[in-house]
Amino acid sequence: MASRFQGVDFYDMDGLLSEEERAVRDTVRDWVDAELMPVIAEHYLAGKFPKALVPRMAELGFFGANLPEEYGCAGLNNVAYGLIMQELERGDSGVRSFASVQGALVMYPIYAFGSEDQKKSYLPRLASGELIGCFGLTEPDYGSNPGGMITVAKETADGWVLNGAKMWITNGSTAQVAIVWAKTAGLDDIASIRGFIVPTDAKGFTAKDQKGKLSLRASDTSELVLEDVRVPKDALLPRSGGLKSPLMCLTQARYGIAWGAIGAAMACYDEAVSYAKNRVMFGRPIGGFQIQQVRLAEMLTEITKAQLLCLQLGRLKDRGTATPQQVSLAKRNNVDMATECAREARRLLGANGILAEYQSMRHMANLESVYTYEGTHDVHSLILGQEITGISAFS
């Protein structure tokens, strides 16, 4: 019966959601209020992922929720899945990132490119949180250009040997299983990129936390090193092939990020509105001053636009017609708007805005990572530029 986060709903978005979509949203919202909000600030300050929350998140069905029930998942549609991401990121981008990686970057590739045996073996254990996964695509020298990767997998008589290094890997040091992308032929052969399910306790596999982060502090980010890591033949995801496969995973994750950013923006807006109404300066609430009203009006406008954008994208995805470029537009727009909302909310809060007791600066710092990962804002501009003109800026 504790007070529940009310969200932002200026255009009756609720009226566009089904009963079950609203019910899913409310479960996640209530869970965030009850279990994440009380502990997030201390974890953020300590630079620790709140790992103790994983079993409850799994029990409630937050991981891979849009994958089928036969693999232990909730079998939700993509709008409900997006709402989960929105609500988790209303708590913290790091916790949403955890769920994104587990669902969209580990469970999804196993579901999309794995054998039936792999799906049956891994998906229920990932859904239940028994296994935590990570996704190794980005390398120290290959971020926006993943096709340039130099991690290689050589086929042997009884399996594969992997060599290389991966960087900026969310959940890297926590995971029991890593989806590692490697070239199986020459370094200039992008078509030879395949995915592998690599146990993180394999000999030659090391994961080291990246220290000194000023963003996503409640999330583990690691460097993975693979030195003659031997895996059996059935570690290969048989239906993966070429750079397109990991990019398909990223499209799934970016879709969730577009929704997640709305959650972060909502949290900041909510905090800003409440602060503006209560903080008195020059004898009246600061919400009565035009400059703060403009700030709040901008935030509300951008959040509302982002909500409608994501909802239609989700409906297209459920229809099976959403394109990666449409996902790029949503990720680019929504993360950018959330970054702006967080910054403006932080400013509205004045000096209090720099404290961890309030949320806005934590979201502001988090969103700088979200702005940069899963295709930077600029890269998504170029993806759209190519879509518009037919001319690639990358080659």
Added chain:
Amino acid sequence: MKIAVCIKRVPDSETRVKIAADGLSLDEAGVKFILNPYDEFAVEEALRRKEQAGTGEVMVLSLGPAAAQETIRTALAMGADRGVLLQADRVPADGLAVARALAAELKDGGFDLILCGKIAIDDSNHQVGPMVAELLGLPCVTAVSKLEIAGSTATAEREVEGGVEVVEFPLPAVITADKGLNEPRLPALKGIMAAKKKPLDVKPFQGAAAGIDVLKMTLPPERQAGKIVGEGAAAVPELVRLLREEAKVL
């Protein structure tokens, strides 16, 4: 163990309510409705009893508009097995009319235990649970904050003024749930999906003539701004005078 839970769809306690143009009801536009929080304790307790027994059925029953199906599905998503809605355009203001309809539906169900919330947070009547018990000729224990069942006997704790009252009673019985009875679970996402496939019977509410009518609804008056009498010890005499003469609280 066969358990029935009576639940009600009520406006979210966070909602700012407005009175409709007829002056007799709430304007439902933009209002979020929820499962009455005390009924949530009742649903949770029923689920725990069934889980503890390892067998049985939890049926949820509600009287309300068609939209109350969503409220029933919330209980189904938490884990209840089936639902029944007695559909009425408007819930009667007379608790007895509601209790009669619920009791008629529950009468031949063979329930070992009937649970209700101790109060609905919208009309705050505290009536329906005890009335259902009376109509069914069953023992009734209200505002239960702890329940133990051993065979066909139950023990309940009630928080009364300044202490705790412990009562014993035979089953079947009606109890109304208070805060503290348990911590209701959130509906898991799989539960939400499963709820769509569980049986939910909708029957028309056949109401008897109401004994009570609502004549008027008004919002409480806006609170007046406070008065700052002064600062420091010098202001105390004036404050005492005002508390005595104006506020008349001393």
